[in-house]
Amino acid sequence: MHKDIRILVVDDFSTMRRIIRNRLQELGYHDITEADDGETALPLLNAGEFDLVVTDWNMPRMDGLTLLRKVRASEKLKHIPVLMVTAEAKRDQIIVAAHAGVNDYILKPFNADELARKIERIYQRMES
């Protein structure tokens, strides 16, 4: 798996963005951009060439599910894998996210290895 992919981390809590960034850097990913909600993330996605979106669900202005749906509805963006990292633990919500086209789902709080495992799995599925 290439470590030079561009990753967009979307979360309204700066602490969580910092933790995810830290973990990604530990894993060898260094091209990381941050956005504090879907509203900020969408123009960044449209303007840049991102290879992965790691997004929270509950955010002000535009939540992660809406962002996911907009990404999937866009010809330009629909191919980008989206990993949801969220505290939303309800089964129905996970199903909704899956139907909306999420590539994987991590429940907060997550352990240090989970992020690596999920990213690896996303790219394995894409390559197979």
Add this chain to the structure above:
Amino acid sequence: MSQEATDWQQQPAYLERFAALSSALENNQTDQANRLIEEMASLRESALFQQLGQLTREVHEEISGLSLAPSIIEMAREEASNAHKRLQYVADKTEQATHDTLDATEASLQMVTECDGILQSVRNMLADNSPGTDQQPFSPASLHETLSLIEHGSNQLRAQMTDIIMAQQFQDLVGQTIRQVLQLIEEVELKLVRLVADTGPMHDPATPSAEPGVSAVAPSATATDRVSKQGEVDDILAGLGF
């Protein structure tokens, strides 16, 4: 009681004054005609006030019939219980994260102490192998063993530091929960404000507003309006004399 019913009850009085008005107009009795017209207008206003009074009583009785006091208690109990659970979650998460951080920090400090011991043993070995001493030369095997110990300690330390970083996720979870509790408190406050607006004393429209430029808010008008800011809540309370 409907407007039509009230008007029907007043019909004889209207007819009497109407006949007198016709007569006064035919006889060019202008003052008498004006007085009769004013009386008829007064009759209509009186009917309107009667109807408003009746309506107010009915609304009050309807609200009383809903047993609002127990429902308020129930609402407060449910919301307080909800808020209590959420705040307990905040306390638990904070406590857990603090313990995780302290555990990892204590383990890290222990490793630093062990590393100090390794470094000291290396220094001792180097001193023993300095020129002029009779000790055995510093063997590659012991050097390899020492490096392995340092490498192991370094990896352990990295893992503990990662645990400390990951433990900080509590801030996100706790922050979300506190937001929910704040929203819940705001909703309860709005419900109580609306309740006071619905059941409180009628505001005298002649009474000027306490603040210039801010109109006195009629309770019935605010009952259905949604407010979204604390300032709006304060205005409603001020309009009710709080």
